[in-house]
Amino acid sequence: MSKWVYTFGDGAAEGRAGDRNLLGGKGANLAEMCSLGLPVPPGFTITTEMCNWYYANGRRYPQEFETQLDAALDHIGKATGRRFGDPAKLLLVSVRSGARASMPGMMDTVLNLGLNDETVEALASDSGDARFAYDSYRRFIQMYSNVVLGLDHEVFEEILEDAKARLGHELDTDLSAVEWQEVIDLYKARIQEELEKPFPQDPREQLWGAIGAVFSSWMNQRAITYRRLHDIPESWGTAVNVQAMVFGNMGDTSATGVAFTRNPSTGENSLYGEFLVNAQGEDVVAGIRTPQNITEAARIAAGSDRPSLEKLMPEAFRSFVEISQRLENHYRDMQDLEFTIERGKLWMLQTRSGKRTARAALKIAVDMANEGLITREEAVCRIDPASLDQLLHPTIDPKAARDVIGVGLPASPGAATGEIVFSSDEAEEMKSVGRKVILVRVETSPEDIHGMHAAQGILTTRGGMTSHAAVVARGMGKPCVSGVGSLRVDHRNGTLTALGQTFRKGDIITIDGGSGQVLKGAVPMLQPELSGDFAAIMEWADAARRMKVRTNAETPADARMAHSFGAEGIGLCRTEHMFFDGDRIVSMREMILADTEKDRRAALAKLLPMQRSDFLELFEIMAGLPVTIRLLDPPLHEFLPKTEEELVEVAAGMGVSSDKLRQRTEALHEFNPMLGHRGCRLAVSYPEIAEMQARAIFEAAVEAGRRAGKLVVPEIMVPLVGLKKELDYVKARIDAVAKSVMDETGVAIEYLTGTMIELPRAAIRANFIAETAEFFSFGTNDLTQTTFGISRDDAASFLEIYRQKGIIDQDPFVSLDIEGVGELVRLGAEKGRATRPGIKLGICGEHGGDPASIRFCEEVGLDYVSCSPFRVPIARLAAAQSAIRKAG
Ligand code: ADP
Ligand code: MG
Ligand code: MG
Numbered sequence: 060m061s062k063w064v065y066t067f068g069d070g071a072a073e074g075r076a077g078d079r080n081l082l083g084g085k086g087a088n089l090a091e092m093c094s095l096g097l098p099v100p101p102g103f104t105i106t107t108e109m110c111n112w113y114y115a116n117g118r119r120y121p122q123e124f125e126t127q128l129d130a131a132l133d134h135i136g137k138a139t140g141r142r143f144g145d146p147a148k149l150l151l152v153s154v155r156s157g158a159r160a161s162m163p164g165m166m167d168t169v170l171n172l173g174l175n176d177e178t179v180e181a182l183a184s185d186s187g188d189a190r191f192a193y194d195s196y197r198r199f200i201q202m203y204s205n206v207v208l209g210l211d212h213e214v215f216e217e218i219l220e221d222a223k224a225r226l227g228h229e230l231d232t233d234l235s236a237v238e239w240q241e242v243i244d245l246y247k248a249r250i251q252e253e254l255e256k257p258f259p260q261d262p263r264e265q266l267w268g269a270i271g272a273v274f275s276s277w278m279n280q281r282a283i284t285y286r287r288l289h290d291i292p293e294s295w296g297t298a299v300n301v302q303a304m305v306f307g308n309m310g311d312t313s314a315t316g317v318a319f320t321r322n323p324s325t326g327e328n329s330l331y332g333e334f335l336v337n338a339q340g341e342d343v344v345a346g347i348r349t350p351q352n353i354t355e356a357a358r359i360a361a362g363s364d365r366p367s368l369e370k371l372m373p374e375a376f377r378s379f380v381e382i383s384q385r386l387e388n389h390y391r392d393m394q395d396l397e398f399t400i401e402r403g404k405l406w407m408l409q410t411r412s413g414k415r416t417a418r419a420a421l422k423i424a425v426d427m428a429n430e431g432l433i434t435r436e437e438a439v440c441r442i443d444p445a446s447l448d449q450l451l452h453p454t455i456d457p458k459a460a461r462d463v464i465g466v467g468l469p470a471s472p473g474a475a476t477g478e479i480v481f482s483s484d485e486a487e488e489m490k491s492v493g494r495k496v497i498l499v500r501v502e503t504s505p506e507d508i509h510g511m512h513a514a515q516g517i518l519t520t521r522g523g524m525t526s527h528a529a530v531v532a533r534g535m536g537k538p539c540v541s542g543v544g545s546l547r548v549d550h551r552n553g554t555l556t557a558l559g560q561t562f563r564k565g566d567i568i569t570i571d572g573g574s575g576q577v578l579k580g581a582v583p584m585l586q587p588e589l590s591g592d593f594a595a596i597m598e599w600a601d602a603a604r605r606m607k608v609r610t611n612a613e614t615p616a617d618a619r620m621a622h623s624f625g626a627e628g629i630g631l632c633r634t635e636h637m638f639f640d641g642d643r644i645v646s647m648r649e650m651i652l653a654d655t656e657k658d659r660r661a662a663l664a665k666l667l668p669m670q671r672s673d674f675l676e677l678f679e680i681m682a683g684l685p686v687t688i689r690l691l692d693p694p695l696h697e698f699l700p701k702t703e704e705e706l707v708e709v710a711a712g713m714g715v716s717s718d719k720l721r722q723r724t725e726a727l728h729e730f731n732p733m734l735g736h737r738g739c740r741l742a743v744s745y746p747e748i749a750e751m752q753a754r755a756i757f758e759a760a761v762e763a764g765r766r767a768g769k770l771v772v773p774e775i776m777v778p779l780v781g782l783k784k785e786l787d788y789v790k791a792r793i794d795a796v797a798k799s800v801m802d803e804t805g806v807a808i809e810y811l812t813g814t815m816i817e818l819p820r821a822a823i824r825a826n827f828i829a830e831t832a833e834f835f836s837f838g839t840n841d842l843t844q845t846t847f848g849i850s851r852d853d854a855a856s857f858l859e860i861y862r863q864k865g866i867i868d869q870d871p872f873v874s875l876d877i878e879g880v881g882e883l884v885r886l887g888a889e890k891g892r893a894t895r896p897g898i899k900l901g902i903c904g905e906h907g908g909d910p911a912s913i914r915f916c917e918e919v920g921l922d923y924v925s926c927s928p929f930r931v932p933i934a935r936l937a938a939a940q941s942a943i944r945k946a947g
Contacts, residue, residue, distance in 0.1 A: 063109045064127040067093040068101020068138045068303075076390075081106050083298030085157030088410050095389065097382055097407050101138035102152070102302030103131035105270065107159065110296030113274050131301070139303050143173060144262040146181040151195075151304040154269035156276060158297040161411055162285050167206040167276070169269045170340050171199035171304060175260040183236070191309050193239035194231075198308075198339060200246050200258060203265065207272040210253060218245045230348065232337055266301070273299045281505045288508070290868070305406040307399040308339040314372065314400045317343055317525050318353055318379075320387040323395075323415040323533065324469065324524065326422025326592075330354055330383060332396070333523050334368050339399075343525065345502075349542065350523045353379075375405045386410050391432050392441075393423050416472055416533050417446040421592040428599075435599040436943050442596060444910045444937040450593060451929055452538075453584035455571050462579040464557035464568070467519075467543030469575040470529035475516030475538040476569040476581045479562055481553055483510020490514070497568055499555055501548050503528040511535060516570045518577060520546045538572035546577065589624070589932070597625060597932060600939035606916060607923035608934045609685070611903060613637060613673075618680045621928035625935055628684035629677065630836065630925020631776075631903035634752060635693050637673050638666070645713065647698045652715060652723055656747060663751040670755035671762075678763035678771050687774040687836065687903075687925075688756055689815070690749050690789070694737040696727035733841075733850055738779020738815075742789045753793045757800040757808055764806070774811045776836060781820040783827045790831055813899070817841035822887035829894035836925070837884050839904030839912075843871050846880045872905060875912035881919075888919050901925055910937035917941035 065073040065082060072090035079087040086104030093099050105128075112121060132143045141150035151173040174182065174196045183192035204210040219231070222242050228234055234242070250258045259265050276282060277297045286293065307315030318332025333350035335342050343350045351365045352358040353376070358367040369376045379398060382405075386394045395413030399406050415423065424438035433441070452473040455461070477495040480486045483506070486498045490513035498514035500507065502521045511517055511531055516538035519528045523542055532539030547556040555562040557577070562568065569578040589597075609630030610621035618629065638647045643666060650662035677686055699720070700706040706724065710717035729735035742749035753775060760771040775793055780786045790812045801808050812831075816822050817838030825835070844851055849858075851872050861867045875881055884902070891898045901923040906912035908930030916924050917938065926934045 060123050061108070061121070062106075062127070063121070063124050064103050064105055064131045065090065066101075066103040066131050066134045068099065068135065069093070070096045074104060079159055080295075081108065081298075083107055083157035083159055083300075084161050084411055085155060085409060086298045086300050089300060089302070091389075092386070092407055092410060095385070097385075098405060099407050100303040100305050101135050102300060103134065104157075105299040105301070107296035107298045110274050110277060110298070111294065114278075114296075118271075118275075135301075135303050141303075143266075146178045149173070149178055149181045149185060151178075151182070152266070152301050153304055154266070154273060155300040155302065156273040156297050157300055158277075158291070159295045160289065160291050162282065162289075162291070167202070168340065169199070169202045169206055169272075171195045172203070172265050172269055173262040174199045175262065175265075177260075178262070186306075186309060188309060189236035190234070190239065191306065193236045193243060194234070194308055195306065195339070197239050197243050197246065200243065200250075203269070204246075204250055204258070206276075207265075207268045208250070208254060210250065214249060214253070215246060218242060218249060270299050270301075273297065281508075284508060285505075288512075302408075305399050305401045305404075305408075306339065307335075307401065308337055309402055310337055312372070312400075312403045313337055314368070314375075315339055315343060316350070316353065316368070316398055316400075318383065318396045318398070319393060319413045319415075320383045320396070321393045321413075321419070321423055321426075323393070323413050323419055324472065326415065326419030326426070328423075328426055329356065330380060331357060331524075333525060336371070343523070344527065344530075345522075347521075349521075349544070350525075372400060372403065375400045375403060378405050382407060388432070391427070393419075414530060414533060417442075417448075417450050418472060418592075420446060421450070421596055425592040425595045436603055439596060439600045439603055439936065439939050440943055442936060444933040444940065447593075447932050447936065448929075450587055450589070451932070453586060454573060455569070455578075456583040456585045459583045461576065461582065463576050464560065464579050465543040465546045465577040467540045467546075467575045467577065468524050468529070469571075469573055470524055470526070470541040471517075471532035471537060471539035472572045473516070473538035474569060474571045474573065474582070474584060475514075476567060476584075477515040478565045479555060479568055480510075480514070480564055481548065481550055481555075483507045483513070485564070486510035486513040497570060499548060500528070501550075502526060503531065511537065516540075516572065518543065518546075518568075518570050520544060520548055532572075538570055540570045540572060540575050540577055543575075543577055593932075597935060600936045601625075602939075603943050604935065604939040605942045606913075606921060606938045608931055608938060609687075609901065609903075609923050609925040610928050610931055611907070611925050612928060613677075615676050615680060617928050618677055621931050622680055624928060624931035626684075626928070626931045627923070628681060629686040629688075630901050630907070630923060632677060632686065632688045633692065634670070634689060635691055635697075637670060638691075638698065643669055644698060648709065648713060650748075651695050651698060651727075652713075652720065659745065660747050660751075663747055667751050667755055670752060671759045674756055674759035674773075675763055678759060678773075679766070683767065683769060683771065685772070685774055687776050687813075687834075687901075688752075689776040689778055690739070690752050691741055692738055692778040694727070694729060694732045694735050695741070696724065696729065696732070699724045699727065731850075733844065733852075739777050739785045739789055740779065742777065742792070743785060746789070746792045749789055750792055750796050753796040754800060757797055757810070758804075760808060760810070761800065761804050761806045770809055772809045772811065774813060774834060776834075777812070777814045778838070779817060779841070780814040780828060780832075781818045781824075783824065783831060786814050786828060786831045811899070815841075815903075816884075816887045816891075818845050819883055822883040822890075825887040825890035826894045829891040829898055832891070832898070833895075834899035834901070835887060835891050837887065837900075837902040837904065837921075839875055839880060839884070839902055839906045840872065842883060842904070843876065843880050846883060847871060847876075874909050875904075875906040875915055877912075877915050881915055884915075885919050888921065899923075908934050910940075913937040914941040914944070917945055 067090045072093040074090035076091035082104045141148040143150045155168045179196040183189040201215045205212045316334025322331040332353040353368045355369045393413045397409035424441040427433045428438040455474045477497040480496045519541045569582045607627045609628040610626035611631040612618040613636045646665040653659040700709045710720040764771045811833040813834030814832045815838040900921045903925040907924040908926030
């Protein structure tokens, strides 16, 4: 018989932290906290396997489940001295979802389950606090009706707002027991009206309903979207936790809160959190009331005049501090904690590894390594390489004038400028036409995820540092300012009012997620500083890394930037990019229009000095690091005018007839240029082009070597080789040029000639090609196109459909298709080494900056990856993690 239910409570548990696949993250950690002897309300976890069984069997439960459920309810009853459904010994529970990976806000919790018209009176007399009892009951009705019965929560908000207005109350906490009873009657009447049946009174029916709702929520649209965005498989399922209630809404000695063991925004090693007195559950994160700080230090720093937990409930505070330190040491990571204080007694309701900004992740990892809590290699593995992107985001220039129109909480760092939009749909629409927007909301909810993705930054007028907007923005690495109470958003009229000024959709504002400021207009930005913790992690990563990291760069600016990010050479210099500027395009066009080889050479002679100086500059910037230069690759028509107007203008400028230019353009037209006259095919047809480029490279190498006083060894790369003889032909020309430059200068030149492996045939015949090639660089962009037979430029129209229909998991142009394209890379690498042991192997496609693809490169044993300048730090870290994981 399968075991579907695992109990915890009273210092013991059937599960452990390691059981998260079966118990979900929340259930596994509740069990672990119990085993550690921490104060956790007793309860049980229904496994993720139950979820899978439920879906595999038409949404029902196996027979033995009910027996196990009863036994588990008895377990809670024993631990608490109560009985579920018995008004004389009232036991109320919460029903909480909890998947393997935390899915914040995706599935809702039902609190106070077991209340009905009869038990609410028992709760009132037991607690001696009727206000509390009816507050709990109305919360239960709201939550249950929303999560289980599917009623819109606005239905209840409306009733409550009306009642408050009528009774002259501002806060929910102002309502008396009798007033809550009135509200409850209105709630129940409304439910009867909407659903044509009464609110369920039987606690068992309530429990079954809630369990079913948690399982069903696994397949709701929000959860599906979240899983898609975070690559979480549907097969994981969610667990359900049922747990005895403790109450933070039992008056002024009770409270509920959330905290992080270190600051999740800055990483600073001090407890950071928020709480509300006389509140329950998610009140803190819902942004309904503005929460108070937990520590005195944080209260003072925030300039708040509302007392901290430290002052208000010193005893509960002390045990909370002790427990949070214990949990951090136990899990050896920063923890995100949820707790409730019931009449002065602290109860722990959740712990998990806390989400944090990239900056905080760095600081925490470096600090923990320095504290000896984790090793340096662990610290390196703790950083999500992709998150480094956030640190490369701009911040506002401190010297810039700031026209501040409001100040809120610095919820997620980085600064962003954009046009105001008030809805997520608008944000998405504007983004799709290339506009940059700031999403402005009173508060956000999971329905806003798509808008948050589309926006440059997020601004809310309500909510704290742990509000939905703040948590999600930090996860996305988007700047966010939350809780700017002085701003007024009027969704109906589409206006934002600040200090008497009114802003509308499309007006430009800037938000500063570092200070919490909201500024009028655009503001000058600064590039980030890559020192401190960033530098420490990079240094530790470099110590663990085997593969080299180079960059794809052709302009001096890119090369310099990449060098400052730690690039160890250039893996791909695309020479065609050097032919578009100013005079160069003119000479290039002359070359293309030339009728004879002699005329072509004359035009090329004008390009030679320009190319030479380009290469010289790159060699000097890279100061002895390897530089791989690719010969001209794209089809020649790319250099010719596209429209008739341009054509006439260019012809006039060049002093040739537009007919001639038109003829040549038409002659060069190709039906499928990606597979046309390009790559080494150009060098075979017009060897003088390759010769000019080779000469420019060698002459620059000689000059750079002379200036630096040491040899520069260029790597010349021939693109799109499929046949060994293509490479033989081009290499013979390169060698001949090398010889003449050596003769002319009297300087011995060292160089390597190699090829891109970017056609399946080249991978398959790599052992033959390696007889000539001294290095391979896997050009995985073209290799992906040619292996799939998909043109990257045309793929957008259908790849997204493929993804949605589950035919592919990921865009193969973003993350290497390891099974297919990867197999060709592996084959090419093996065959190349078989012929030429020690042949230098690298990758220079877009994939060179993608962590998953980098891991594959480590497995295949490539010597280096090459990526765009901004991805160099990401690649350094990902390469280190790959090496550490391979070794471990
Ligand atoms: P989420 O996954 O969205 O964080 P939780 O299951 O953690 O949802 O529940 C949200 C909040 O509800 C908790 O942080 C806690 O404040 C409250 N809660 C859950 N279970 C209980 C309980 N047994 N007693 C008191 N409060 C509870
Ligand atoms: Mg929640
Ligand atoms: Mg929680």
